[in-house]
Amino acid sequence: MKTILTALYTVLAFHISVGQGLTRDMKDTEDQLRASTKQINQFFRRFNGEEDENGKRYYASDKRYRDPSLRKKYMPVLFDVQTSQIDPVQSKAFIKRITDKRGPAFLDFHRDHWFAEVNTIFKYKGRQLSGTLYMRLQAQGQGYEWIIDDVAFSQFKKWFDxxxxxxxxxxxxxxxxxxxxxxxxxxxxxxxxxxxxxxxxxPDFLTIFLYELNQGNLEFVSVKNMNFHFFAIDGYYFSLSNFNRPGYNSGWLISDLVPLANEDQKQQMLDYIYGKN
Known part of the structure; x- marks a missing residue:
C-alpha cells in the first residue's frame, strides 16, 4: 500500500511540475507576444509614449500620456538589437534627443515625413519580375489614402541604359x-x-510602370516584404523592419539609424533609398 501511495505521489508531483512548467512557458510566451511590436500603429504609440508596458492605450487626458520616463523605458526595446549594426552611442543620443523635456520629438502618422518601401513580384508578359513600389500617405477628403509615389524595376533600368x-x-x-x-x-x-x-x-519609371500595367503587360502577384523609412526627426533618418522571430526583440523594430548633418545628406539618403544614384 505504501509503495502504491508513493507512486501516486510521484505521478502527482510530476504532473504538478509539468503544469507549473507549462504555466511558466505560457506566461513567458504571453510576455513575449505583449513585448512584440506587432503593428505599425503600435510602433507609433510606443515611440510616442501613448501605450503602457501591457499594451494599454494612453490618451491626452491621461497623466502618463507621452511621459518622458515611459518613453525612455520603451525606446531601447524598439531597436533591433540582434542583427542590426546600430551604434549604441548613436541610439542613446537619438533617445535623448526625442525625450528631451525642452523639446521632445514625436511621430505623426499623417505627416509626410515617412513612406513605405514595398518589395513586390509581378508578372511581365508571363514571366516573374521583382520590383519595388514606394508608397506614401496622401490626404483624401476627410481621411487619408496610400498612393504609389515611385517605383524601381531593374528591368526598366536595362531599357534605358x-x-x-x-x-x-x-x-x-x-x-x-x-x-x-x-x-x-x-x-x-x-x-x-x-x-x-x-x-x-x-526616365520616369512610374509612368512606364503605369503604362505597362494599364496595357495588361504587368500583372501583380504578391508582396515579398516591406520596410518603412522615416525622416520625421530633425537630424536623423531611421528605417523600420519586421522581425518575425521568437523572443522579446521581435516585430516592427528600428533596423537602421543614421544621423543627418544637413539637407544635402538627407537628399543623398533619399536618392539612395529610391535608387537614384
Whole structure:
C-alpha cells in the first residue's frame, strides 16, 4: 500500500511540475507576444509614449500620456538589437534627443515625413519580375489614402541604359541643314534612343510602370516584404523592419539609424533609398 501511495505521489508531483512548467512557458510566451511590436500603429504609440508596458492605450487626458520616463523605458526595446549594426552611442543620443523635456520629438502618422518601401513580384508578359513600389500617405477628403509615389524595376533600368559607349550614336550638329533627315539613321535598329537626350535626362519609371500595367503587360502577384523609412526627426533618418522571430526583440523594430548633418545628406539618403544614384 505504501509503495502504491508513493507512486501516486510521484505521478502527482510530476504532473504538478509539468503544469507549473507549462504555466511558466505560457506566461513567458504571453510576455513575449505583449513585448512584440506587432503593428505599425503600435510602433507609433510606443515611440510616442501613448501605450503602457501591457499594451494599454494612453490618451491626452491621461497623466502618463507621452511621459518622458515611459518613453525612455520603451525606446531601447524598439531597436533591433540582434542583427542590426546600430551604434549604441548613436541610439542613446537619438533617445535623448526625442525625450528631451525642452523639446521632445514625436511621430505623426499623417505627416509626410515617412513612406513605405514595398518589395513586390509581378508578372511581365508571363514571366516573374521583382520590383519595388514606394508608397506614401496622401490626404483624401476627410481621411487619408496610400498612393504609389515611385517605383524601381531593374528591368526598366536595362531599357534605358545610357552607358552604351561601344555603340554610341549621335545626331550630327549640322542635321538642321538637312531637315533632320539624319533621324532616320539614328533611330534605325537602335535599342537605346536615350543616347539622343540631354545629360540630365532621367526616365520616369512610374509612368512606364503605369503604362505597362494599364496595357495588361504587368500583372501583380504578391508582396515579398516591406520596410518603412522615416525622416520625421530633425537630424536623423531611421528605417523600420519586421522581425518575425521568437523572443522579446521581435516585430516592427528600428533596423537602421543614421544621423543627418544637413539637407544635402538627407537628399543623398533619399536618392539612395529610391535608387537614384
Amino acid at each position: 545610357k552607358d552604351t559607349t561601344e555603340t554610341k550614336k549621335f545626331i550630327h550638329p549640322m542635321s538642321h541643314e538637312l531637315g533632320f533627315m539624319t533621324l532616320r539613321k539614328a533611330f534605325k535598329n537602335n535599342e537605346h534612343a536615350e543616347q539622343f537626350t540631354g545629360r540630365s535626362f532621367q
